[in-house]
Amino acid sequence: MAERSFAQEVGKLRLGAGEEFVGEGILAVTKALLQSGVAYVAGYQGAPISHLMDVLADAREVLDELGIRFENSANEATAAATLAASVNYPLRGAVTFKAPVGINVASDAIANLSSGGVTGGALIIVGEDYGDGSSIMQERSHAFAMKSQVWLLDPRPNLPSIVKAVEDAFELSEASSTPVMLELRIRACHLHGRFVAKDNRRSPFALADALENPRRDVNRIVLPPASFLHEREKVEQRWPAAVRFIRERGLNEFFARSERDVGIAVQGGLYNTLMRALERLGLADVYGRTSVPLYVLNVTYPLVDEEIARFCEGKRAVLVVEEGQPNFIEQAIAASLRNAGCSARVFGKGLLPIAGEYTPSVLADGLRAFFATHAPGAMAPAAGLPAPETAAVLARAHRELADQVQARTPGFCTGCPERPVFAAMKLVQRELGEHHVSSDIGCHLFSILPPFDIGNTTMGYGLGAAAAAALGSPSGKRAISVMGDGGFWHNGLTSGIANAVFNESDQVALVIDNNYTAATGGQDLLSSKAITRNRSTQHPIEKAVRGVGVRWVRTIPRTYDVGAMREALREALTTREKGPKVIVAQSECMLNRQRREKPQKRKAIAAGERVVRERFGVDPDTCTGDHSCIRISGCPSLTVKPNPDPLRSDPVAHVEQSCVGCGMCGEVSHAAVLCPSFYRAGVVHNPRAFDRFRHRVRSAVIGALQRRIDRRLAATAI
Amino acid sequence: MRPLNIAILAMGGEGGGVLADWIVDLAEHNGYIAQATSVAGVAQRTGATIYYVEMFPRARAERDGAEPLLALMPAPGDVDIVVASELMEAARAVQRGLVTPDRTTLIASTHRVLSIHEKSAMGEGARDAARMEQACASAARRFVRFDMAETVERIGSVISAVLFGALSGEGALPFDRQQFEDTIRRGGVGVESSLRAFAEGFERAKAPSEPLRRAPAPAVAALPQTHADPRVARLLVRLRDEFGDAVRPTATEGVRRLLDYQDPEYAASYLDRLARLAPHGDDRLLEAVARHLALWMSYEDTIRVADLKTRSKRFERVRAEVRPGGDTVLSIDEFMHPRLEEIADTVPAPMGRWLLKAGPARRLVERLTTKGRIVPTTSLGGFLMLRTIAAMRRWRRSTLRYGRENAQIEQWLDRIDRVAPADPALAVEIARCQRLVKGYGDTHERGSRNFATLMACSERLEGRENAASALRELHEAALADDAGNLLRERVNALH
Secondary structure, eight states: OSOOOOHHHHHOOOOOOOOOEEEHHHHHHHHHHHHHHOOOOOOOTTTTTTTHHHHHHHOOOHHHTTEEEEESSSHHHHHHHTTTHHHHHOOOEEEEEEETTTHHHHHHHHHHHHHHSSSOOEEEEEEEOTTTOSSSSSOOOOOHHHHTTTEOOOSSSHHHHHHHHHHHHHHHHHTOOOOOEEEEHHHHTTOOEEEEOOOOOOOOOOOHHHHHHHOOGGGSSSEEEEEHHHHHHHHIHHHHHHHEEEEHHHHEEEEEOOSSSSEEEEGGGGGGHHHHHHHHHHSBOOTBBBSSSSEEESSEESSSSSHHHHHHOOSSSSEEEEOSSSSSHHHHHHHHHHTTTTEEEEEEEEEHHHHHHHHHHHHEEEEEEEHHHHHHTSSSSTTOOOOOHHHHHHHHHHHHHHHTTTOOOOOTTTTTTHHHHHHHHHHHHHHHHHOOOOOSSSGGGGGTTTTTTSSSSETTTTTGGGGSGGGOHEEEEEEEEEEHHHHHIIIIEEEEEEEHHHHTTTOOEEEEESSSSSTTTOOOOOSSSOTTTTOOOOOHHHHHHTTTTOOEEEESSTTTTTHHHHHHHHHHHHOOSSOEEEEEEEEOOOHHHHHHHHHHHHHHTTTTTTEEEEEOOOOOOOOSSSHHHHHOOOOTTTEOOOOOTTTOSEEEEOOOOOOOOHHHHHHHHOOOOOOOOOOEEEEEEEEOHHHHHHHHHHHHHHHHHHHHHHHHHHHHOO | OOEEEEEEETTTTTTTHHHHHHHHHHHTTTTEEEEEOOOGGGGGTSEEEEEEEEEEEHHHHHHEEEOOOOOOOOOOOOSSSSSSHHHHHHHHHHHTTTTTTTTTTEEEOOOOOHHHHHTTSSSSSOOOOOHHHHHHHSSSSSEEEEEHHEEEEEETOOOHHHHHHHHHHHSSSOHHHHHHHHHHHHHHHHHHHHHHHHHHHHHHHEEEEOOOOOOOOOOOOOOOSSSHHHHHHHHHHHHHHHHOTHHHHHHHHHHHHHHHSSSHHHHHHHHHHHHGGGGGOOOOHHHHHHHHHHHHHHHOOHHHHHHHHOOOOHHHHHHHOOOOOEEEEEEEEEEOOHHHHHHHHSSSSHHHHHHSSSHHHHHHHHHHTTSSSSETTTTTHHHHHHHHHHHHHGGGGGBHHHHHHHHHHHHHHHHHHHHHTHHHHHHHHHGGGGGGSSSSSHHHHHHHHHHHHHHHHHHHTTTTTHHHHHHHHHHHTTTTTTTOOHHHHHHHHHH
């Protein structure tokens, strides 16, 4: 079960011709797939395209009606390989994943697919995670499109344009026998907007038709001599076919064919940002009406030389607005103009920053510089700049805040079962010294941040154990690798664990088993505890690990048991056993657990059932304000507040209402011999007769004793 | 004509997304074209997240026969309203340039959710909230602010609803209260509590903003004239006669604390020790000693902890904090891990020494104390056990720990007494070093180690003209990291 239920959105997938779809960009893409008559969809979840996968997972009925096969792929390579169904058969298929990391994994399949070419439309939807809020390395998908000659669409970020791009993509793919990549930036995926829907279409050619009468063409298979034929085909037939289609269908757009002798070529995805920048410079209005000629590249690969020549003709200077680097498009346009003997000068990187996200203000600055030199008089020099006195006020405020505002890095949620794992690791390292820790992608990567500061590298999803390969050689200390259940099933079982077995690596591999791919939104996987329709779950990680030959395996069924966790780590780091030592640390992702249990408990209490709720607290009068507990836990609900003690200045620890009573605080104060200030409060809702009786007796006796103590204290109190 | 732009800064799990959805729904149901975006991703996991909404009057667009182009990210100088769920997030918005005095209305809660860096500091690590508020006020056209966390706690709702109410009350959006509330009803989740929170937010935003916060002034305890208990009465007289206004408040707190900790005789010995340093006539020094001597003399031993844990006041406090509510029964469990050392420290000294000697007794106790214990304080057994330990108070003066602590206290006082005439500033710093000795178990051992190190250093520093500031720097270094790396560095640098 994913983090969110998409029941409502599923309804939107049923909208018919003329009805208005209102919702998120990535869901509009999902609807567009159904309108395009896809026969199959596959992918691997990850921001910003998780919702595409999640809504389809909840839309079983719709998919069945349309005869669509939907797969939660094991990884992006699996997803891309799924497109093989479109090689021999007129089947439209789409796969999706996070870019560029997903394409890294998928590139082998993508290269093979694009070499042989496709019969049915093959679409790869990649969600770009670049710039503000990104969680991955800053690279471009563009390079992959170029190297495998897969066409790349980058539509204007509004729902009608995005939906149209999906529909065009399938036709482009079929017209040029080439897979097509649709690039959507993170904000476009999460964009709330509307478009007029069409009816969903059932694929005219069914998957069953393919299975009943298989077709083969040895020339579509990547093996010499066909592979040499493929390369020629790419440049002699598919490329020209694509360019023809793009030109004839006018996939790229021209705005404001004015007399100005300057112009701007922009990636479709940056169009709105560019227009806002132009508006602030007084060169456009809120409706995008501008006097500056624009060439909007909704297709960023391949480029259309005729269009470039036409746009630049008679212009002195053209600014290319292209986010990320290298500046492939700028280079290509410059070369194209040079070949065409066109005299227009091309500017881009240099006037605009080479690296980093292009925000409205970044573009405004670049445009200001561009117009100042190449179209003086086009705009007022100070247009879009704050008034001097305003600037002065802001400068002062920013100085004031310079050392006040701190980064608020992501961290483990309240009650997260991964926290005690790293607390235990911290305690073990106190005994056995610092170790090399190879981290992985997933929530557990937050261990590299305060307060844990554990982890030396991360080499990619599921590669935690693999990244410790070289350090698997026997020595006084063993390398520790961390991997989530998500990464484990994505590839870690073979690339990490099996590899360590085969190469007799001495490392300690820690697999965190929280029942979901938690970081991508809580999707199910093979080892999920939940019993789900249409998916086979409950395949234990320990079984898989033993299956590939690991001899030393410990499964900790409750990570909150910090003592047991520490014990297992200590043993794994010190045992004489050869080969990889694997620890499977199990406890359900608290985010998903709360989502499940909270409503249940509320109902039970309302229904008058006996329910015990627990939470933790700190006694301010025994807390001495050292905050070791916070440095070893870092739970969001564990914070500090001013010391009520008039003689003490250091703030005391404090547990907020948000505490979910996971028990970590208590376990840690035991395991770390921390401090007696923590208490656990148990609240029995709808107590039974026995609870009441016991409570009455206790309160009577304890109350009497406490009154005596109070009297004694009052006698000498000032 | 330009769109109305709203940026929302919230932390993961605070409902920033819900707020954005409400605003979009509000706009779309009342004649506006709205667009919203966010960059959620992993930031959802407790990190800072920005949601961005732009809206434009539909009628105007139809009249002009064109669709407005709405941007996907906020730009400095372009944002009409910034909504922040917490003070540092508001300050972050200012820092990112989203808040400008010519345009932006800033609506923020003034409570603090401390960053991990702030709260994991070994002492005081919180940033300056007053400065953040000042900066926000200067950068914004209007700064609507109040502690919304308090509202949420009181009403039992979510902060997004309070912010939505404040947004309505502030009046920067062209929609009336009814239209706002209908939006919440359409949402259909937790409608009642959300509406209550909304109403509060609405009213508070209408009311004049609370003054910007300043550093709170320390409360001065009033000194009663007399006391029923003659021994305490004598203490009051001494406080009045022997100490000036600069020292009396602290000394009084010290006496109050030690009466609570042990008995009037013990409190008297506290004043004797203070009186010993009075002749130096240095109030700054005497105040520092009064504070830290009281803290040291009330060192947290097992007896003290058991005593505090079983008091009626403590039970009331827990009840107030947990708010069991309605028809419930509350139970309290303690997490204690007494080790051989603590036990030997609590029993009479000879027995303690015998326990510590290698032998069957020691082995037995060690075996029994390998694991921590959960003590059910609200059960008769647990309560009586803790009271029995607390009752050892009577014999506290005969424990090993008492002997050890008092010997160290005397050394410390001698050192202060000796240094004061030549270098009063250094004497003050030496007094303040007591702050390092705190906590229990490992933490206490670390603190004591650092204290000993600093005392040794102070000896080497005596006679230097920058001795005081040097010792203060070492003091801060000791609080820089658990491992004591910086302190080691600084001590080695000392020569």
